[in-house]
Structures are given as structure tokens and as C-alpha cells.
Amino acid sequence: MIRQMSRLAILxxxxxxxxxxxxxxxxxxxxxxxxxxxxISRPEYDRLLDLASRQPRxxxxxxxxxxxxxxxIRARVGAGVVRATMQVDGEVFRTGPAKIPxxxxxxxxxxxxxxxxxxxxxEGNAHVAVITGPSTFSAVLEWGAPLTTTPGxxxxxxxxxxxxxxxxxxxxxxxxxxxxxxxxxxLRRTSANGLxxxxxTLEPGSPTQVSWSTRETPQxxxxxxxxxxxxxxxxxxxxxxxxxxxxxxxxxxxxxPSAIEITIPAGYEVTGVSGASLERHEERPGLIVLFVTxxxxxxxxxxxxxxxxxxxxxxxxETGIPALPSAQRETGEIAVEGVxxxxxxxxxxxxxxxMDVREVDPAxxxxxxxxxxxxxxxxxxxxxxxxxxxxxxxxxxAPVLAAVAERAIATxxxxxxxxxxxxxxxxxxxxxxxxIKVALPTGASMLSVEVAGxxxxxxxxxxxxxxxxxxxxxxxxxxxxxxxxxxHAGSPFDxxxxxxMTLPKMDLPISVVEWELFxxxxxxxxxxxxxxxxANLVGPIDAESDVREGRxxxxxxxxxxxxxxxxxxxxxxxxxxxxxxxGAPIPGATITASGSGRKQSAISDQRGVFxxxxxxxxxxxxxxxxxxxxxxxxxxxxxxxxRQADLTLQVGGLQETVTVTAEAPxxxxxxxxxxxxxxxxxxxxxDSVQRADVPxxxxxxxxxxxAGVLPIRIEVPRAGTSHRFVKPLVIDEExxxxxxxxxx
Numbered sequence: 001m002i003r004q005m006s007r008l009a010i011l012x013x014x015x016x017x018x019x020x021x022x023x024x025x026x027x028x029x030x031x032x033x034x035x036x037x038x039x040i041s042r043p044e045y046d047r048l049l050d051l052a053s054r055q056p057r058x059x060x061x062x063x064x065x066x067x068x069x070x071x072x073i074r075a076r077v078g079a080g081v082v083r084a085t086m087q088v089d090g091e092v093f094r095t096g097p098a099k100i101p102x103x104x105x106x107x108x109x110x111x112x113x114x115x116x117x118x119x120x121x122x123e124g125n126a127h128v129a130v131i132t133g134p135s136t137f138s139a140v141l142e143w144g145a146p147l148t149t150t151p152g153x154x155x156x157x158x159x160x161x162x163x164x165x166x167x168x169x170x171x172x173x174x175x176x177x178x179x180x181x182x183x184x185x186x187l188r189r190t191s192a193n194g195l196x197x198x199x200x201t202l203e204p205g206s207p208t209q210v211s212w213s214t215r216e217t218p219q220x221x222x223x224x225x226x227x228x229x230x231x232x233x234x235x236x237x238x239x240x241x242x243x244x245x246x247x248x249x250x251x252x253x254x255x256x257p258s259a260i261e262i263t264i265p266a267g268y269e270v271t272g273v274s275g276a277s278l279e280r281h282e283e284r285p286g287l288i289v290l291f292v293t294x295x296x297x298x299x300x301x302x303x304x305x306x307x308x309x310x311x312x313x314x315x316x317x318e319t320g321i322p323a324l325p326s327a328q329r330e331t332g333e334i335a336v337e338g339v340x341x342x343x344x345x346x347x348x349x350x351x352x353x354x355m356d357v358r359e360v361d362p363a364x365x366x367x368x369x370x371x372x373x374x375x376x377x378x379x380x381x382x383x384x385x386x387x388x389x390x391x392x393x394x395x396x397x398a399p400v401l402a403a404v405a406e407r408a409i410a411t412x413x414x415x416x417x418x419x420x421x422x423x424x425x426x427x428x429x430x431x432x433x434x435x436i437k438v439a440l441p442t443g444a445s446m447l448s449v450e451v452a453g454x455x456x457x458x459x460x461x462x463x464x465x466x467x468x469x470x471x472x473x474x475x476x477x478x479x480x481x482x483x484x485x486x487x488h489a490g491s492p493f494d495x496x497x498x499x500x501m502t503l504p505k506m507d508l509p510i511s512v513v514e515w516e517l518f519x520x521x522x523x524x525x526x527x528x529x530x531x532x533x534x535a536n537l538v539g540p541i542d543a544e545s546d547v548r549e550g551r552x553x554x555x556x557x558x559x560x561x562x563x564x565x566x567x568x569x570x571x572x573x574x575x576x577x578x579x580x581x582x583g584a585p586i587p588g589a590t591i592t593a594s595g596s597g598r599k600q601s602a603i604s605d606q607r608g609v610f611x612x613x614x615x616x617x618x619x620x621x622x623x624x625x626x627x628x629x630x631x632x633x634x635x636x637x638x639x640x641x642x643r644q645a646d647l648t649l650q651v652g653g654l655q656e657t658v659t660v661t662a663e664a665p666x667x668x669x670x671x672x673x674x675x676x677x678x679x680x681x682x683x684x685x686x687d688s689v690q691r692a693d694v695p696x697x698x699x700x701x702x703x704x705x706x707a708g709v710l711p712i713r714i715e716v717p718r719a720g721t722s723h724r725f726v727k728p729l730v731i732d733e734e735x736x737x738x739x740x741x742x743x744x
Contacts, residue, residue, distance in 0.1 A: 061094075062093035062094050064093065065092065065093065065094045065098035065099060065100065065133070066090055066091060066092040066093055066094070066098050066100040066131065066133060067090055067091060067093075067100075067164075068088050068089070068090040068100070068102070068161055068162060068163035068164065069089050069090050069091065069163060069164045069165075070088070070089045070163050070164060070165050070166075071086060071087070071088050071089075071160065071161040071163035071165070071166040071167075071204065072086070072087045072166075072167055072168075073085070073086050073087075073158070073160070073166065073167070073168040073169070073202070074168070074169045075158060075168060075169070075170045075171070075210075076170075076171045077147065077154065077156070077170075077171065077172045077173060078173065080146065080147055080149075081144060081145065081146055081147060082144065082145055082146075082147055082156045082158070083109075083142070083143070083144045084142075084143045084144070084158060085140065085141075085142060085143075086103065086140070086141040086142075086143060086161060087138065087139075087140050087141075088102060088103075088138070088139050088140075088141065088161050088163060089136070089137070089138045089163075090136070090137055090138075090139075090163070091133075091134075091135070091136045091137070092131050092132070092133025092134055092135050092136075092137065093133060093134055094133050094134065095133060095134060096132065096133065097130050097131070097132050097133075098130070098131060098132070098133050099121075099123075099128045099129075099130055100128065100129045100130075100131050100137075101123075101126050101127075101128050101162060102120070102126075102127050102128065102129050102139065102141065102161055103126070103127050103141060103143075103159050103160075103161045103162075104124075104125050104126040104127070104159060104162075104205075105125050105126075105159045105207060106127065106141075106143050106159040107143065107144060107145060108120070108127060108141055108142065108143055109142040109143065109144050110141070110142040111127075111129070111139060111140070111141050111142070112139065112140045113129075113131075113137060113138065113139040113140070114137075114138075118139050127141075141161075143158075143159070145157070145158070152213055153211065153212070153213045154172070154211065154212055154213075155209065155210065155211035155212075156210055157207050157208070157209055157210075158207070158208045158210055159207050159208075160202045160203065160204055160205060160206055160207065160208055161204065161205070162204050162205035163204050163205075164204065165201070165204065166201065166202040166203070166204045167199070167200070167201050167202065168181075168184075168199075168200050168201075168202055168208075169197065169198070169199050169200075170197070170198050170200065170210060171195050171196070171197050172195070172196050172198075172212045173194065173195060173196075174194065174195070174196055174212075175191040175192070175194060175195070175196060177191070177196035177212050177213070178212060178213050179196060179198045179210070179211075179212040180210075180211050180212065181198070181200050181202070181208060181209070181210055182208070182209045183202070183203040183206055183208060184200045184201060184202045184203060184208050185200060185201050186198050186199070186200045187199045187200055187201060196212070223254055223255045223256075224254065224255055225252065225254060225255030225256070225257040225326065226252075226253040226254040226255060226328050227250060227251065227252060227253065227257070227260075227324065227326055227327045227328060228250075228251040228253060228327060228328060228329050228330075229248060229249070229250050229251075229323075229324040229327035229329070229330040229331075229332075230248075230249040230250075230251075230330075230331050230332065231246060231247070231248055231249075231321070231322060231323065231324070231330060231331075231332035232246070232247045232249075232332060232333045232334075232335075232361055232363065232364040233245070233246045233247075233321045233322065233332065233333070233334050233335070233364075234246075234334075234335050234336075234337065234364055234367050234368060235319065235334060235335070235336045235337070235388065236337050236338070236339070236368075236369075236370075237310075237317065237336065237337070237338040237339065237342060237392060238338075238339045239339060239340065240309060240310065241307055241308065241309050241310060242307070242308055242309075242310050242317065242319060243271075243305070243306065243307045244265075244268065244304075244305070244306040244307070244319070244321065244322065245303070245304075245305050245306075245367050246303070246304045246305075246306070246321070246322045247301070247302075247303055247363060247364065247367070248262065248300075248301065248302045248303075248304065248322070248324070249299075249301055250299065250300040250301070250302070250324070250327075251298065251299050252297070252298050252299070252300075253328070256295035256296050257292070257295060257326075258291060258292060258295040259289050259290065259291050259292075260289070260290045260292065260300070260302075260324070260326070261287050261288070261289055261290075261324070261325060261326060262287060262288045262290065262302075262304060262322050262323070262324055263286060263287045263322065263323050263324075263325055263385070264286065264287060264288060264304075264306060264322055265306075265319055265320030265321065265322070266286070266320070267308045268306035268307065268308045269306065269307055269308065270283055270288060270304070270305070270306060271305045271306065271307050272303070272304070272305040273288065273290065273302065273303070273304050273305075274302070274303045275290070275300065275301055275302035275303065276300075276301065277292045277293055277294060277297055277300045277301075278290055278291070278292065278293070278302060279291045279292060279293045288304065290302060304322055306322070313394055314392060314393045314394050315392055316389070316390070316391055316392070317388070317389070317390040317391075317392050318387060318388070318389045318390075319387070319388050320385055320387055320388070321334060321385060321386070321388065323380065323385040329379075329380075329381060330379070330380040330381075331377075331378070331379045331380075332377070332378055332379075332380070333355075333360060333361055333364060333375065333376065333377050333378075334352070334375065334376040334377075334378070334388060335357065335360050335364050335365070335368065335372050335374075335375045336372065336373050336374040336375070336388075336390065337368045337369070337370040337371065337372055337373060338370060338373055338392070339370060340394060340395075341394065341395040341396075342373060342392060342393065342394055342395070343392075343393040343395070344373050344374055344390050344391065344392060344393075345390070345391035345393070346374055346390060346391075347389060347391075349376075349386065349387065349388065349389055350386065351378050351380070351386030352376040352377070352378050352386050352388065353376060353377050353378065354374070354375075354376060355375045355376060355377045356375065357372040357373070357374065357375045359375070360372060360375050374390070376388070401509060402430070402431050402432050402433040403428055403429065403430040403431065403432075403433035403436070403469060403508055404428070404429050404508065404509050404510075404511070405426040405427060405428050405429075405506075405508050405509065405510040405511065406427050406428075406429060406479060406510075406511050406512075407426070407427045407510070407511060407512055407514070408424060408425065408426050408427075408510045408512070408513045408514070408730070409424070409425045409514050409516075409698065410422060410423070410424045410425075410503050410513060410514070410515040410516070410735075411423045411515075411516050411518070411696075411698040411699055411702050412501060412515070412516070412517050412518065413518045413699065413702055413703065413706070413717065414499075414501070414517065414518060414519050414520065414717075415520065415717060416492070416493050416520050416522065416523075416717070417492050417493075418489070418490040418491045418492040418493055418499075419487065419488065419489050419490060420487070420488040420490055420501060421485065421486075421487055421488075421702065421706055422485065422486055422487075422488065422503070423483060423484070423485045423698070423702050423705075424483060424484055424485075424503070424504070425481055425482075425483040426481070426482045426483065426508070426510070427479045427480070427481060428469060428476075428479060428480060428481075428482050428508070429476075429478070429479050430469050430470070430476055430480075433469055433508075434468065434469060434470050435459065435466040435467060435468055435469060436466065436467050436469060436482075436506050436507055436508045437461075437463070437464045437465075437466055437506070437507045438464060438465045438466070438467050438484070438504045438505075438506050439464045439465075439504050439505040439506075439734075440464070440465055440486055440488075440504045441488050441502050441504065443488060443489050443490075444486050444487065444488040444489075444504075445486060445487055446458050446465050446467075446484060446485075446486050447484075447485045447486055447487055448484065448485045449467055449468065449482075449483070449484045450481070450482070450483045450484070451468055451469065451470065451471045451474065451480075451481075451482050452471070452474050452476070452480045452481060452482075453481065454471060454474070456468045456471050458484070467482065467484050469482055481606060485702075485705070486504070493520075493523060493741065493743070495742065495743045496740070496741060496742035496743065497740070497741060497742075498738065498739070498740050498741075499738065499739060499741060500530075500736060500737070500738040501517060501736070501737050501738070501739075502734050502735070502736050502737075503515060503734060503735040503736075504734070505732060505733055505734045506730075506732070507732050509729075509730075509731045509732075510729075510730040510731070511728065511729065512726060512727070512728045512729070512730075513532070513726065513727045513728075513730050513735055514535075514724070514725075514726055515532060515724065515725045515726070515727070515735060515737065516695075516696060516698060516699060516722050516723070516724050516725075517722070517723045517724075517725070517737060518695055518699050518717070518720050518721070518722050518723075519720050519721050519722075519723065519741070520717040520719070520720045521717065521719040521720045521721065521744075522743060522744055523741045523742065523743055523744065524721075524741065524742055524743075524744055525721070525723060525739045525740070525741045526739065526740055526741075527739060527740040528723065528725075528737060528738070528739045529737070529738045529739070530725075530735075530736040530737040530738050531727065531733075531734075531735065531736050532725035532726060532727040532735050532736070532737055533725060533726050533727065534723075534724070534725060534726075535724035535725060535726050569611070569642035569643075569644070570642060571640050571641065571642060572613060572614055572615055572640050572642075573611060573612065573613050573615065573642050573643075574593055574611075574612045574615050574620070574622065574638070574642075574643050574644075574645055575609070575610065575611045575612075575642065575643070575644055575645075576591070576609070576610060576622075576644050576645040576646045576647060577604075577607065577608045577609050577610075577646050577647075578591065578604045578608045578610065578624055578626070578646075578647045578648075578649060579608055579646070579647075579648055579649070580629075580648070580649055580650070580651075580696070580697045580700075581648065581650055581651075581694075582694060582696055582697070584696050584697045584698070585604070585606070585607050585608025585609075585697075586604060586608050586626055586629070586649055586697055587604055587605060587606045587607075587608060588603060588604060588626065589603070589604040589608070589610075589624055589625065589626040589629075589647075589649065590602075590603060590624070590625045590626070591603075591604065591610045591612065591622060591623070591624050591625075591647070592622070592623045592625070593612045593615055593620055593621070593622050594620070594621045594623070595615070595616060595618050595619055595620035595621065595638065596616040596617070596618045596619075598616055600612050600613075600614070600615065615638055616638075617638055617639055617640055618637065618638065619635065619636075619637055619638075620635070620636060620637070620638040621633060621634070621635045622634045622635075622645045622647070624647035624649060626649055627704060628651065628700055628703075628704050629649035629650060629651055630649060630650050630651070631649075632647045632648065632649055634647070651700060694722065695720065695722045696722065699722060703718065723739075725737055
């Protein structure tokens with residue numbers, strides 16, 4: 001109304017000005033009207049008349065009061081009724097209260113909006129809500145209805161709000177349920193926990209028929225299970241317990257058993273159950289129930305561990321074994337092992353047959369951690385499970401040596417000042433002992449230690465010096481050498497007198513100690529005494545076993561020499577042994593083979609043995625060199641057949657060379673005797689040259705080390721007399737030798 005009055009006022013003002021405008025137009029140009037008048041042109045006047053004749057258009061009203069945009073329904077069937085929660089969203093277009101139809105043909109239990117009750121009115125069969133607009137709204141409707149049921153089938157009719165889109169989630173009982181919706185489209189179907197859930201989209205505003213039927217799967221009568229069992233049991237007799245480890249190998253002949261029962265003997269506790277097809281197990285009085293993952297599987301394997309306590313010591317063992325009562329036939333084996341030193345007395349047991357432990361099944365033998373003491377075999381039908389009865393006698397364990405020295409070679413150089421330089425070489429068999437305790441004589445000091453040819457560091461303790469038996473990166477697979485050198489500052493020599501020499505006490509059992517005592521040439525020693533024997537009383541020491549085991553020997557304590565052994569070689573190889581005039585091996589010598597424009601070298605090992613491979617055919621010259629010895633040269637024609645070229649080095653200057661023209665013998669690889677005649681001749685030659693008091697290679701090696709290797713200042717005697725002693729079976733005690741001396 002206000003807008004219309006404004007337009008009329010403007011029109012009236014324009015009409016009042018019209019006569020003045022016409023008068024101004026018809027008047028002559030330049031004539032001015034009365035004061036307050038306005039002059040306009042004719043087109044503008046016509047436009048004003050057109051505007052005054054137009055009527056204002058009224059505002060357009062919404063076509064409907066409101067509409068529902070979305071409906072979400074969740075229904076659940078149970079106890080003969082169906083209940084649903086309907087959430088409807090919509091919008092009111094008109095200003096003021098408006099009627100919005102929600103659902104038709106429904107029995108509503110409750111209606112809520114914005115946390116409070118929603119007022120509804122009934123128009124025909126539809127529920128209408130009165131909502132003030134313009135605004136959006138969201139309402140929740142609770143709906144319920146009875147079911148129509150027939151045997152194996154159920155149905156109900158669900159009203160659907162007239163919304164833009166309508167979806168529903170419906171739960172019906174049963175996991176094998178076929179749910180149908182009309183009109184509508186099922187989008188998804190799931191089954192769990194005894195319910196079938198469908199997600200569907202519905203036709204808005206149309207009642208939906210929901211029906212379902214349960215598909216019954218015919219259950220076949222279960223077939224009786226028939227089993228064949230193979231039971232293997234390991235009985236472990238411990239210090240205070242008895243353990244059973246049972247391997248069950250089960251074959252299903254008929255049926256599909258989902259649970260398998262295994263009886264356990266009385267007094268045992270289950271410590272473990274495992275198996276590839278095992279899902280879980282339950283312990284019941286006197287048995288274990290094993291549940292399998294795949295009952296249709298035809299073969300199963302299980303491992304059952306049991307344990308019980310015993311009194312220890314000697315006792316009578318009576319024990320049952322696990323069994324399968326449902327097995328049609330059961331065969332088995334029983335193996336017995338024990339911890340410690342045991343003696344078993346096995347009486348005749350009904351149902352058990354004694355068998356050789358070497359015939360035990362490999363799967364059962366692999367489970368044992370100790371040597372098997374007894375084994376049995378049995379076969380059980382429908383009878384009782386056999387009982388194992390054993391008499392167990394336990395003996396006290398004896399201590400086991402972790403390390404032992406098969407031989408010790410001691411070499412002592414005595415100077416005129418009374419100082420004694422001693423090297424002790426041990427050939428050790430060691431399992432796990434890291435050190436040996438060495439009690440050096442009073443005033444002695446350790447100079448060097450070597451383990452398997454490599455330098456090591458001794459450890460000083462309050463109760464003595466510890467020499468390492470192992471070093472990083474070294475793993476022994478047999479006897480190996482451990483040596484140490486120490487210096488003892490004694491009393492200087494007089495013109496004559498008495499002197500006592502002592503080897504250190506070691507906490508390592510030694511089979512035999514060979515001691516070579518080197519006295520300077522200007523003194524004469526006699527009247528030897530002590531706890532060691534003179535080597536001349538013992539006789540030659542057989543070192544053949546040492547050579548076979550890969551150990552060298554000293555320069556013949558007691559006048560013994562190293563026996564020749566068979567040195568195997570293949571085609572294209574030259575092998576041999578480097579010894580001194582006494583027959584003692586010389587380790588560390590350099591052997592060079594030259595021929596056909598090629599030169600190859602090798603170093604002799606602890607046995608004095610060397611091997612040179614891939615030697616070309618033709619004239620070959622083999623040269624043996626060692627500091628402090630004369631070089632030896634041998635020449636022969638090599639034709640790829642294996643040759644043995646033994647070298648004997650004599651003490652001499654560095655530049656002296658001895659040429660041997662004798663032909664090197666062939667190695668007969670098909671015979672166990674190698675150049676027997678040659679060895680006998682060489683042995684006779686060595687025996688004719690050897691003297692009991694000639695220093696061995698050990699003395700010469702120690703002299704060279706003292707002159708340029710060891711970190712000491714000592715006047716090493718170059719000439720002198722060697723005296724050799726032997727003491728067998730030395731266990732944590734000192735080896736002592738005393739003698740009388742006088743100046744020559």
C-alpha cells in the first residue's frame with residue numbers, strides 16, 4: 001500500500017506540471033514561464049503518462065507449503081513385531097505455520113523434533129505436522145507394526161515418507177535368510193550373529209512389502225570317525241623331573257572329527273601342545289581335547305609335552321604314555337634318555353618289545369638331547385595302554401677336563417750371569433678354557449705369549465700370571481700350540497757350586513714334559529737330581545702320533561727323533577720335510593722351487609713339512625733356507641709325478657750353501673710305504689751324527705729370538721751343552737732339576 005501511494009503522489013505532481021510544460025513548449029523560444037514552472041519535451045511527457053498508467057505486479061507465492069527432502073529408515077524384526085525409526089528432513093517455504101505431510105498409513109509410536117514432541121494432525125490416513133516457516137527441519141518418527149508369518153516365511157508392510165529419497169536398513173532373524181523388498185532395490189546383504197542385514201533404496205511415498213524366507217541346509221548324519229594313530233614318545237629322566245615328549249601322527253580313515261581326545265598318564269602336567277592343524281585345546285581330567293581347524297583334513301600331527309617331578313637319585317620309574325582311545329589301531333615307539341650318568345634295569349613288560357636304539361625313528365631321535373639308553377616298540381588295539389617300568393640307578397658325575405696338554409717342551413738357556421731364559425711350548429686340546437694359571441718362579445717375568453702362532457697378551461693377577469689359551473678369531477678343531485717365554489734372574493755362576501732350576505707350576509694337566517737345559521760351554525754340569533728323569537733313562541720318545549696329529553717336536557728330548565710319516569701328494573706337487581742334523585723339524589724355513597722360468601715358494605709348518613703345487617715340468621732346483629743354518633740345494637728333473645724332497649739344514653753362516661745331488665724319490669700314492677730304504681739310510685746317517693748333548697733346533701731358535709726378537713738384553717751363550725729331562729703326567733706341580741757345576 002505504501003508503494004502504491006508513493007507512485008500516485010509522483011503522478012499527481014507530474015500532472016500539475018503538465019500545463020506549464022505544454023505552455024513552455026508552444027511558447028516562443030526564449031520565453032520564460034512564470035516562477036516555479038518546469039518545461040519538458042513532448043516525448044518525456046508521453047513517457048510519464050505511460051509510467052502513470054502501469055499497475056505494480058504482486059509478489060509470487062510458493063506453490064506448496066513445504067516438502068520432505070530425505071528419509072532414512074532403520075527397521076528390526078523381532079518377537080513377532082517390527083519396529084522402525086524414521087528420520088525425515090525437509091523445508092517449510094511459506095511464512096507462518098504450514099502443514100507438512102510426513103507419512104501415510106502408519107501406526108506411529110512417537111514423533112520428535114529438536115529434542116521435543118512434534119505436534120501431528122490426522123488428515124485422512126496421513127500424519128501431518130504443523131511447522132512454522134520459512135525454515136528447515138528434521139523429525140524422528142517411531143513406527144511399529146505386527147508381522148505376517150507362515151511356516152518358514154515372514155512379511156510386513158512398511159510405510160515410506162514422501163521424501164525426495166528414501167533408504168532403509170532392515171534386520172531380520174537368521175543367517176541363511178532370503179530377504180525381498182517390493183518396490184525397492186536391495187543394495188547390500190550381510191549375515192552375522194544370527195541376523196541378516198539388508199541395505200535398500202525405497203520408492204518414496206509408496207508402501208513397501210518386505211518378506212523373507214529361511215533357507216534350511218539339510219544336515220547329513222555324521223559318519224563315525226575311524227582313526228589310525230602312530231605315537232612316538234621320548235622319556236627324559238632328569239635330575240628332579242621326568243618329561244614326556246609325544247609326537248602323534250594321526251590318519252583319518254572315515255569321518256571328519258573336529259575334536260580328538262588324547263589320554264595323559266596320571267601325575268603329569270601339560271607343558272605344551274602344538275600342531276599345524278590345531279585350533280585350540282582343552283585340558284580335562286585325565287585327557288586333552290584337541291580341536292582342529294579343518295575336520296575334513298585326512299592327516300594331523302601334534303606334539304604334546306608333559307612333565308612331572310620325581311625324588312631324584314636312584315628310583316623305580318613307572319609311567320604310562322599318552323594314547324588315543326578313539327583310535328582303531330595304535331602303534332608306537334618309546335625312547336628313553338637321561339641327564340647325567342645313569343644305569344637302567346629293564347624288566348620284561350607286557351605289551352612292550354625291546355628294540356635297538358639305532359632303530360628309533362629319526363623324528364624321535366632328533367628330539368633327544370642326550371644319548372638314548374633304551375627303546376621299545378608296541379602295538380595297541382582295544383586293550384589298555386602299556387606301562388613302562390624301569391629301574392634307574394644314578395651315579396655321581398665325575399669332573400670333566402676343559403683342557404689338557406698332550407705334551408710340553410721346555411727349553412732353558414742358562415747364561416754365565418745366572419739368568420735363565422725359558423720357552424715352554426704346549427700342545428693343547430681345549431674345549432672352552434680361556435686361560436691357564438702359570439706360577440712363575442720368584443723373580444721371573446713373562447716376556448711373550450703366542451697362541452696358535454699369533455701373539456697374545458698375558459694377564460697378571462694376584463695369584464699368578466694367566467696365559468691365554470684362546471684368542472679372537474681362532475677356533476680350534478684339534479690340538480694346537482700355546483707357547484710362552486719368561487726370564488728368571490738367578491745367582492751368577494761361581495767357579496763351582498750347586499744350582500737349582502724350576503719350571504713353573506701350571507693348572508693344566510700335561511701328559512709329558514720334555515725339558516732341555518742348555519749350560520754354557522765354560523761350565524760343566526753333573527750330579528743331576530730333582531723330580532724329573534734323565535732322558536737317557538726313559539729312552540727314545542715315540543713322536544709318530546704327534547706327527548700324524550700335525551704337531552712338531554723339540555729337538556729330541558731324550559735323544560728321540562721324529563719318525564718319517566706318509567706325506568700324500570698329487571700330480572704337479574713337490575713335498576718334503578725340513579729337519580736339522582738331529583732329525584728335529586725346523587718350522588718357518590723358506591723353500592723355493594725354480595724351473596722353466598718360474599719360481600715358487602713355501603714355508604715349512606710346525607712339522608717341518610712343506611708343499612709346493614703347480615710346479616712346471618723340466619729341471620727343478622729346490623732351495624731350503626733358514627736364518628742361522630746353511631742353505632741346502634737339490635736339483636732333479638720333474639715330470640709332474642709327485643716328488644718328495646726332504647732337506648736337512650746344518651748350523652752355519654748365512655751365506656753358506658750345501659748342494660745335494662741325490663735324486664728326489666717319487667711318491668708312490670698307491671702304497672702306504674714311502675721310500676722305506678731311503679728313510680732307513682737317512683735315519684742311520686742321523687743316528688751316527690747325533691750326540692746326546694748336541695743342542696736341538698729349539699735351543700737354536702731361542703738363541704735367535706733372544707738375539708733380535710725378544711725385548712730383553714741378555715748375553716746369549718752360543719756354545720754349550722744340552723741336558724735333557726722328562727717328567728710324565730704333570731698335574732699342577734713344579735718340575736725341578738738341581739745339579740752341581742764347575743768351571744772348566
